[in-house]
Amino acid sequence: MANELQGRTVAILAADGVEKVELVQPREELQKAGARVEVVSLSTDPIQSMSADINPDEKLDVDRAVADVSADEYDALVLPGGTVNPDNLRADATAVAFVKAFFTAGKPVGAICHGPWTLVEADVVKGRTLTSFPSIRTDLRNAGATVVDEQVVNDKGLVTSRNPDDLDAFCAKLIEEFAEGKHPVHPEGATA
Template sequence: MAQQHNLTGRRIAVLATDGVEQAELVQPRSAVEDAGASTALVSLRPGRIQAMNHDVEKGDTFAVDRVVGECSPGEFDALLLPGGTTNPDKLRQDESAVAFVRDFFATGKPVGVICHGPWTLVEADVVRGRTLTSYPSVRTDIRNAGGTVVDEEVVNDRGLVSSRNPRDLPAFCAKIVEEFAEGRHPVHPEGATASR
């Protein structure tokens, strides 16, 4: 029987905007909520965001709970970064979103990222010296930013959980619940989280 991980009392930020891959938003969010966590959809502006299915057809819209420029990593216990091609591309161009991700990594709290989501991590300079996986088209960007890429369904590097695509969601969801229950890890000594 699988070990049960309790996230009761934990608050999870889900950072996403228009173009997010619906399955990568919904399934991990449901997994952490089913384990007892509360979640907040954090985005670039108030209102609703448009999800996509495989980047080609519109999915559902989702209500934004918080605007990223008005949030602090101190309010949350973990961070989820779903993919979709245009979602992380928009996030990495927003200074508030990039700063939120960078500041979140500086806390040592766990982070889950899937598919194209690592683009935002690259922009925040938090992949240097870390091992992760992603959608194939993101891998060169990760390497160029100093990360090591492996082709596995789920990778955990000191609380940074990553997966490649929606097919990996079962393994990704199980691992983020486990890591989010574990809590903080030592802050990584390279990239934006390095001691200055």
């Protein structure tokens, strides 16, 4: 359906090192579903994307700097992967606070591959079930998450997938959850 997300605005938070396909495909699918999508980063400079996490790909345009936005402006958030991308994001207090604000407000969030690394820094995975790229699963468990090896996992508005091979399922679940909207907020700030 082409208008499931009509009237919704989605932020894709990414930095240098982002896996190109994990940003581009969700953006395209969300736009096809009617959402307005903005790429948010640490600055408004174009970000260096990667292919297969090791080969530099094209520079991608950024719409807004994270310091100039608020989670209140968006209905949902996507965190693409790439090894370096979430490492850059989790080292930035403003980016981490931006991510946490979506959970505090009960807004849906999607994270793929290494993207959940930023969720660890935002302290929002405790008691949640999710999946990720295998190399960060220990970090997720140590932060209190239950980690499973499945194509796509939805835990009350938190949609996660393992890698680019899961993008079709990930995007379909994002659209479904983003159309559903807010979820009840857990007392600790993570959605219930």
